[in-house]
Amino acid sequence: MAEKRDYYDVLGIKKGASESEIKKAYRQMAKKYHPDNNPDDKSAEEKMKEVNQAYEILSDSEKRSSYDQFGHAAFEQGGAGGGGYYGGGMDFDMGDIFNMFGFGGSGSTARRNGPQRGSDIGVTIQISFEEAIFGTTKEISINITDKCDTCNGTGAKTGTHAETCKRCNGTGQERVVQQSIFGAMTSVRTCSVCGGTGKIIKDPCPTCRGKGRVKKAKKFEVNIPKGIDHGQTIRLSGKGEAGINGGGYGDLMVTVYVQPDRYFVRKGMDIYCDVPITFVQATLGDEITIKTIDGEQKYTVKPGTQPETVATMRGVGVPNLRNNAQRGNQVVTFKVKIPTELTGRQKEILKEFYNPNVVENEKKGFWDKMKEKLED
Numbered sequence: 001m002a003e004k005r006d007y008y009d010v011l012g013i014k015k016g017a018s019e020s021e022i023k024k025a026y027r028q029m030a031k032k033y034h035p036d037n038n039p040d041d042k043s044a045e046e047k048m049k050e051v052n053q054a055y056e057i058l059s060d061s062e063k064r065s066s067y068d069q070f071g072h073a074a075f076e077q078g079g080a081g082g083g084g085y086y087g088g089g090m091d092f093d094m095g096d097i098f099n100m101f102g103f104g105g106s107g108s109t110a111r112r113n114g115p116q117r118g119s120d121i122g123v124t125i126q127i128s129f130e131e132a133i134f135g136t137t138k139e140i141s142i143n144i145t146d147k148c149d150t151c152n153g154t155g156a157k158t159g160t161h162a163e164t165c166k167r168c169n170g171t172g173q174e175r176v177v178q179q180s181i182f183g184a185m186t187s188v189r190t191c192s193v194c195g196g197t198g199k200i201i202k203d204p205c206p207t208c209r210g211k212g213r214v215k216k217a218k219k220f221e222v223n224i225p226k227g228i229d230h231g232q233t234i235r236l237s238g239k240g241e242a243g244i245n246g247g248g249y250g251d252l253m254v255t256v257y258v259q260p261d262r263y264f265v266r267k268g269m270d271i272y273c274d275v276p277i278t279f280v281q282a283t284l285g286d287e288i289t290i291k292t293i294d295g296e297q298k299y300t301v302k303p304g305t306q307p308e309t310v311a312t313m314r315g316v317g318v319p320n321l322r323n324n325a326q327r328g329n330q331v332v333t334f335k336v337k338i339p340t341e342l343t344g345r346q347k348e349i350l351k352e353f354y355n356p357n358v359v360e361n362e363k364k365g366f367w368d369k370m371k372e373k374l375e376d
């Protein structure tokens with residue numbers, strides 16, 4: 001996906017530009033890239049779209065301040081879980097803007113019936129803890145608005161075609177003159193005959209009933225990259241809803257839900273787990289095996305390991321989403337288990353261990369003991 005350009009750059013203004021400067025810059029840009037001045041120029045159409053998006057954000061003080069704070073990210077996450085993602089929601093009507101600013105006076109500039117990109121669709125998929133770490137491929141089935149195959153999206157019955165609306169000459173808009181206390185006022189509204197499509201379908205396609213789009217059950221394969229985390233979204237370009245009047249497809253936004261694991265807890269690229277050891281192992285040290293996502297690994301518990309001691313096993317954590325060679329760590333907390341059932345012999349030994357006299361005696365060296373014997 002192409003990097004989104006900075007909105008201030010798009011309008012060719014400075015960050016601190018005033019409202020009127022933004023408006024002025026927008027008018028200039030809109031004139032430059034206006035479809036009437038650039039017939040059949042795709043790049044101008046794209047530029048115009050970009051300019052519209054930039055203006056939509058920067059002309060609204062609330063949206064502008066969140067853009068200043070968070071950049072494009074401020075709007076990209078907004079519609080999670082629903083359909084209303086950035087791209088789809090922002091495509092607003094050229095007709096509205098040009099009428100708002102009063103240029104492009106003739107009806108032909110009002111393009112209500114222009115191509116409209118399909119909406120972005122948001123879906124959630126569930127994957128396991130391991131799948132998030134090692135990556136996987138998942139198939140998803142969704143019901144989605146797609147182009148009607150019977151009429152190839154035209155909405156007209158096979159063998160017929162849509163006619164240009166006579167009322168609006170295909171513009172989708174009509175001018176209405178109203179008398180008011182200020183005199184005659186002309187306003188523009190959606191064409192009452194064609195409903196803004198600019199077309200009249202006499203024989204509608206029976207499959208889509210003239211809409212050109214139908215709901216379809218579709219399957220998509222989603223490649224889940226290594227290292228993806230809970231709540232992250234994968235964008236499948238062009239797999240969203242079909243557009244209107246020849247507009248492109250929207251995107252499919254797949255948000256990943258990672259099921260929790262019974263043993264491991266993930267925090268970013270690191271994996272946390274508790275490892276139980278006996279109090280004897282903690283005291284004397286031991287060679288143990290610890291479960292990692294790569295399998296079991298040998299680990300040496302040091303003598304005198306205290307309860308809740310934390311150890312880091314390097315390089316067996318989660319791979320970096322962007323650079324799989326880079327991996328996080330596994331952070332282990334040793335849980336020292338105190339025995340609850342002891343034999344009589346075990347109890348005796350432990351009591352002996354805690355008897356200060358015995359301990360003192362053990363500490364004395366051989367010669368001390370010999371001396372004591374001789375003194376007796």
Ligand SMILES: [Zn+2]
Binds near residue numbers: 155205
């Ligand atoms: Zn159809």
Ligand SMILES: [Zn+2]
Binds near residue numbers: 170
């Ligand atoms: Zn019409």
